[in-house]
Amino acid sequence: MSTTSPEALLICEHCDTVYRRRTLERGEVARCARCHAELERHHALSVNALLALILTAMIVFVQANMWPIVTLGLSGQYSGTTLWGMIITMWQQQAQVVAVLAAFTLFFFPMAKMLSLGWLLWFARRGRRAPGFVPLMVGLHYLGPWTMSEVFVLGALVAIVKAHNYFDVVADPGIYAYAALTLLITIFAGVDLRQLWELTPEDPA
Amino acid sequence: MSALPRAAELGLIGCHVCGLTCRTVPGDDRLDGGGHGEEMACPRCGSVLHRRKPNSYARTWALLIAGFLLYIPANVLPIMRTASLNDIDDNTIISGVVELWVKGSPDLAVIVFTASIVVPMLKFLSMGLLLLSSQRGSGWARPQRAKLYRLVEFIGYWSMLDVFVVALLTALVRFSLLSRVEPLPGVIFFGLTVVLTMLASMSFDPRLIWDGRDTDD
Numbered sequence: 268m269s270t271t272s273p274e275a276l277l278i279c280e281h282c283d284t285v286y287r288r289r290t291l292e293r294g295e296v297a298r299c300a301r302c303h304a305e306l307e308r309h310h311a312l313s314v315n316a317l318l319a320l321i322l323t324a325m326i327v328f329v330q331a332n333m334w335p336i337v338t339l340g341l342s343g344q345y346s347g348t349t350l351w352g353m354i355i356t357m358w359q360q361q362a363q364v365v366a367v368l369a370a371f372t373l374f375f376f377p378m379a380k381m382l383s384l385g386w387l388l389w390f391a392r393r394g395r396r397a398p399g400f401v402p403l404m405v406g407l408h409y410l411g412p413w414t415m416s417e418v419f420v421l422g423a424l425v426a427i428v429k430a431h432n433y434f435d436v437v438a439d440p441g442i443y444a445y446a447a448l449t450l451l452i453t454i455f456a457g458v459d460l461r462q463l464w465e466l467t468p469e470d471p472a
Numbered sequence: 473m474s475a476l477p478r479a480a481e482l483g484l485i486g487c488h489v490c491g492l493t494c495r496t497v498p499g500d501d502r503l504d505g506g507g508h509g510e511e512m513a514c515p516r517c518g519s520v521l522h523r524r525k526p527n528s529y530a531r532t533w534a535l536l537i538a539g540f541l542l543y544i545p546a547n548v549l550p551i552m553r554t555a556s557l558n559d560i561d562d563n564t565i566i567s568g569v570v571e572l573w574v575k576g577s578p579d580l581a582v583i584v585f586t587a588s589i590v591v592p593m594l595k596f597l598s599m600g601l602l603l604l605s606s607q608r609g610s611g612w613a614r615p616q617r618a619k620l621y622r623l624v625e626f627i628g629y630w631s632m633l634d635v636f637v638v639a640l641l642t643a644l645v646r647f648s649l650l651s652r653v654e655p656l657p658g659v660i661f662f663g664l665t666v667v668l669t670m671l672a673s674m675s676f677d678p679r680l681i682w683d684g685r686d687t688d689d
Contacts (some may be wrong), residue, residue, distance in 0.1 A: 276493040278486030281618055282682040283478045283523075285493075301476050301682065302618040337640070341647045353643035362655040365639055368663050372632070405517050408489045412629050412670065415636075422636030425584055428577050429568075429637070430644060433651065461491050464516060 274465065277306055310462055317458065318388040324451040325381050331416075331444035332374065337427055340435035347439060350374065372415040380410050387463060396467045407460060417449045478682070480523055488525065490517040525677040529607055532676040536599050539668035542661045543592055549658035552638045556651045564658060565589065565634060587633040588662070595631075595669045598624050602676060609684020621678045628673055631666045635659055 277286045277297075281304035291297060291309040299306055312320075331350070338347035348356070350373060358366035383403045390397035397403070423445065427436050479486055485494045492514055512521045525531075550562035563571070565588045572581035598620050605612060638659045645653040 274493075276484070278479045278484065278491070278493055280486065280488075280491070281622070281678045283480060283486070283679045284476045285479050285482055285484060302615060302678075304618065304622060304678075337644060339644050341650055344647050344650070346644055346646050348640070348643040353639050356643040356646075357639050357655060360642055360655050362639075362642075362660055364660045365635055365655060365663050368632075368635065368667070369639055373636075401517055405489055405519060411674075412625075415629055415632055418630055418632045419636045421583070421587075421630075422633050423640055425572075425580055425633065425637045426640040426644070428580050429572065429575075429641065432575050434645070464490055464492070469516075 279304055279306055308457070308459060310459070312454075312458060314388055314391050314466065318385070318392060320451055320454060321381055321385045321388060324448060324455075325385065327444050327448045327451065328377065328381060331441055331448055334441035334444060335439040336423060336441035336445065337430075338437040338439055339430055340437065341433075345437075347437075349441060372413055373419050376410055377414045377416055380407065380414055383407055384460070391463055391467050394467060396469070400467070404460075404463065414452075416445065417452055420445045420449045485512075485521045485523055487514040487517060487519060487521060489519040490514060492516040494521055496521075524679055524683075525675060528675060528677040528680060529603060532599065532603060532672050535668050535672035535675060536596065536603070539665050539672060540596050542668065543596070543665045546658055546662035546665050549661065550656045551634065551658035551662060552641065553654045553656055554645070554651070555654065557649060562656060565662065568634070568637075584634060584637070587630050591627050591631045592665060592669060595624055595628060595673065599669075599672055599676065602681065606680040606684070611684070614681055617681050618678060621673070621676065621681070624673050628670045629666070631669070632663070635663045635666070 275288055277288045278284070279286070279299040279302060282299060282302040284299055284301045286297075286299075286306065288307075289297075291307065293309055293311065296308040297306040298304065333349065335347040335349050335352075338345055340346075350369075354366050354370050354374075357363070357369065383406060387397050387400065387403055390400075420442075423442055427438065430436055479493075483496050485496055486492070487494060494512075494514060496512065513519065514521055547565055550564050550567075552563045552568070554561045554563065569581050569585045569588070572578075572584060602617055602621055605617060638653075638655050641653045642655050645651055
């Protein structure tokens with residue numbers, strides 16, 4: 268055992284079974300023989316492709332936050348909102364808990380995720396570790412499931428259908444930006460970011 | 473050594489944060505999450521190494537029970553008020569689902585029902601089942617239980633759906649006297665339930681399913 272380097276072994280996160288690692292073919296997914304959880308998958312997207320997707324996601328995210336999402340009309344009056352309009356209204360309506368939840372899961376966490384990924388990938392392109400690589404990677408691990416833009420898109424759809432019975436509903440550009448963002452998030456969901464640990468060599472201390 | 477060796481048997485620990493395989497002294501009880509003495513840190517990411525998530529059972533039970541207690545007012549109390557000139561209507565989660573169904577969107581009614589009722593209930597039942605069976609070291613249906621845990625983890629955050637619906641409607645329906653929507657306390661309890669159940673499923677260590685008496689080959 269003493270001849271095996273730590274990188275040559277793989278431990279299933281779900282049941283602690285140890286495997287010897289092997290190179291995966293295109294499209295291949297390694298699964299644990301004991302608990303059938305995914306161990307590792309072939310990285311179909313290069314660092315450059317990931318960086319391009321992150322930059323796209325950032326642009327779309329700015330638009331999703333700036334533009335109004337939906338506008339309602341009732342006998343000549345119109346009322347629209349952006350994400351931050353929604354957060355501020357919830358705060359004013361004595362639902363501060365909801366306002367804070369929405370601000371973090373729909374704005375701060377997604378933004379932190381995209382900025383740190385963009386920063387890490389920008390340096391990884393040249394095979395280098397970005398300044399702050401370790402804390403950012405640890406931070407990304409803990410951010411995990413706390414970004415909820417895709418849930419918000421479905422929520423907006425439900426809200427539109429509910430409002431449709433009583434009001435004129437106009438879908439604004441913000442909702443399309445959100446739809447595009449959901450698509451990008453779905454692509455990223457299949458990417459194992461731990462590959463960045465191995466793609467970039469450790470800086471000599 | 474069995475055909476599928478486990479990290480603990482080989483004196484190895486997989487870092488929970490970055491996944492690096494770390495070597496330890498076999499049987500070193502400092503790394504069993506008991507919290508005695510000095511802790512070992514992952515050489516790559518600096519996180520504290522544990523064989524199992526620390527106090528997994530106690531934390532998961534506490535968060536799950538707290539989540540369940542908040543789920544009661546979340547369902548009993550109304551989550552949203554629709555007010556117009558001559559009418560005030562308070563909606564609970566379930567009356568919102570019924571309204572969607574009756575007003576001709578049964579497909580969305582099913583989605584909201586799934587996200588707000590089925591998913592939280594499934595989480596309470598599944599996590600309770602996983603905790604009880606793992607604490608008894610049961611060898612029953614281990615692969616299925618492992619799969620159930622992954623399902624709970626994957627669908628957990630979709631329950632936030634109804635919270636966002638109420639928030640968006642509150643911000644949109646602002647026609648002074650003609651028509652207004654206000655959030656009511658139920659939505660706060662519901663939001664907290666979702667956060668607590670998410671934390672509960674994160675504190676549970678799926679490796680515990682495979683610990684205990686070894687009945688698999």
